Amino acid sequence: MKVCTVVVLMGIFMNGATARLHMNQVMTGCEWDDETDEIRGFYQMAFDAEDFLWFDWDTLTFVAAKSQAFAVKLQWQRRGIPVYVKNEVTHLCADYLKKFVRFGEKAVKRKELPLVWFLQKSSSSPVTCLATGFYPDRAMLFWAKDGEELEEDVGEILPNHDGTFQSSVSLDLSSFPTEDWGRYSCVFQLSGVKDDLITKLDPGLIRSNVIHTLMGFFTSSTQVPNFPEFVFVEVVNGLTVYHYDSKTRRAEPKQEWMNRLTEEDPEYWEKNTQDDIGEEQVNKGNTEIVRLRLNKTEGLHIWQAMAGCEWDDETDEIRGYNQYAFDGEDFISLDWATQTWVAAKSEAFVTKLRWEKSGEAARAKHELIHRCGENLKKYVRLGEKTLKRKELPLVWFLQKSSSSPVTCLATGFYPDRAMLFWAKDGEELLEDVGEILPNHDGTFQSSVSLDLSSVPTEDWGRYSCVFQLSGVKDDLITKLDPGLIRSNEKKLNSSIIIVAVLSALGLVVAAAVGIVLYRRFHNNNVL
Incomplete structure (x- = not known):
């Protein structure tokens, strides 16, 4: 239906x-x-x-x-x-x-896979897996251990501000040693898509309160229909700023302020184009090397590399990460704490020995702290206006069923220095303060739930959802109206919701179409 x-x-x-x-x-x-x-x-x-x-x-x-x-x-x-x-x-x-x-049949029937993030407020908090930016909403998100589904939590499907959807599931791992966390994975299933999107939990990639991030993503593939054989993008604080692929063979800015890089170096984009052409060949070679090592037949294969850095602009601390995968499975990664390479497969052990013998970990650390860190600081300076902008959210009221808590969801705000909470008769309720989670487009979202099952419906108007954004004087207060609560009782899991907005200025149709498959930062290592 x-x-x-x-x-x-x-x-x-x-x-x-x-x-x-x-x-x-x-x-x-x-x-x-x-x-x-x-x-x-x-x-x-x-x-x-x-x-x-x-x-x-x-x-x-x-x-x-x-x-x-x-x-x-x-x-x-x-x-x-x-x-x-x-x-x-x-x-x-x-x-x-x-x-x-x-x-809009073509847009309605499209399939968009999500970005997947791991988040944790503190070392003692549950780990949250967030999948955001998928379409349609006929999807499931859950945790698995050793490939077996855990029944603890199945993510609720919530709307994003751009017509896509998001879901999150949390898992308490406080009683498990960190070295066992790799047995857990976050599994996303989308109706109409045959293969599950499985993201293995890596403690080194859990996002906490780090302010700025620069992530670079390489994808080298063979025989993937309608997709370039090689793609490289850079992402700052969730915002794509740089793109190169094997079809255009040009390094290009994805944000207007990135053009200012030529003020310091007029040949910046030409130099980076030549670098990326070289990295394209290295990564294509790595794809073939790993295919042969794993004794895989020719056909559709994907080699992924991800590297990047996090910068705390208060402490000036920089941390880096570097990972490689083949056909969606981990191959080798850098342990930042011990500065050693971890082979996820026996076929990667020869690479581990070669890189440790040549001091590749020290080189990668130097690259990530200096080159990546300097680029990140430069991008933040150039994009200060964008990165310091203020965007207020859309606010939704949601309820699974008439007996479920009412959830207030605020999505699409920027930056992430914000608070969301419930109030009654104008007084803040201390029951829940919303956790800040990233959206797929660089904005953020938060949600808070309130159990009103014992409160008569006619008294619900005394409650409101309050959103506060750093740097914005006035609170955004949304009064709870039972008639505007979106409920899953009104639609089956196979439902499609189309939202169009009409105004006196005419019809505005906004479609955010973008499937981000795989990502990473400059690193032309040969296996």
Whole structure:
């Protein structure tokens, strides 16, 4: 079953006689089940972020949320506005929705794999696996140990601000020695995609409170349809800034401010292009070497390399990491603490011995601390305006079922110095403060849950979700409205939700299409 939704959001800003800023909001739309052809609609009005009047679809009557709205309710009821609203929703809105679904069929049926992150607040906190940026929402995320699924937690599917989805699962590993953590992996399954996306837990790659990161990713592949044989990208704080592939054979900036690198070195992009052409050949050679060592037949294979650094701009500490994988399985990696190479497969042992004999670990450490660290500091300086920008989030209310806690999700904000919490009658509740997690596009998200099962629904309006962003004076306060809670009871796991936004300025359709497969930083080691 597919349930499709069109949401029309209109905001009218006006200065009244009191010389204050006021906002009148109207939200109306429809849901369409393309199996039963059932249409349901909704219509709500608010003034200065407080409910004013809303339409009860089941009884076809208007409900006045404030005494001042009662006159409007009576007038609209006498004029037959409920019948008009139902007719508009079931015909005009539904016709547009079906048309949008037909026009956007290619986008609706696309498959986007997520970025996967490991996160941990502190050394004693659970480890969270976050998969973000996938589409559609027919997916599962869970932990596995030695390849066997753990039943402790299955990630809830939540919406991102750009129409993709995200999910997270947490696992308490405080009682297990760190050397055993490699037995655990995070498994992502997407409907319509045959192979699972399995990410092995590596303590060295768990993100904590480090402020700035530069990650470089190489992917060398053979016989992958519609994909370059070689791709290299650099990512700063989750934002892609640099790209090279074997089709364009050009190093290119992915952020406007990266063009300023030529102010210091006019030949910067040409020099890097030549470096990347050389690295392309090295990585293609490594792909063939590992294929032969593992006795793999010719065909579709993928060699991945990831390297990068983290910089704490308060302590000036820099840490690095360097990993290699073949066909999605670990091959060899650098242990930063011991400065030794760890062979994940017996076939990688000869590489481990060769690199340790030649002092490759010391060279890699020097490269990551100096070259990577210097590049990261330079990128942060050049992109200061972007990296120091302030972006407020979209806020959603979510609930698995009528007996489940209500979750407030704030997604799409930047930077990550923020707080999210529940309040009652304007007073902060200390039950939960949301953890900050990264989105796939460089923004962040957070969520907090509140159990309201013992609170009468008519009292839910006393609760609000409060978002505070560092550097922004005013809090973003979203009042809890039961009518706006998104619930999984309204759709099966196989449902597709389409959200379109209409305004007086015309139709705006935003599609964020980008499957990030594999990534890494400059390192042209020969195996």
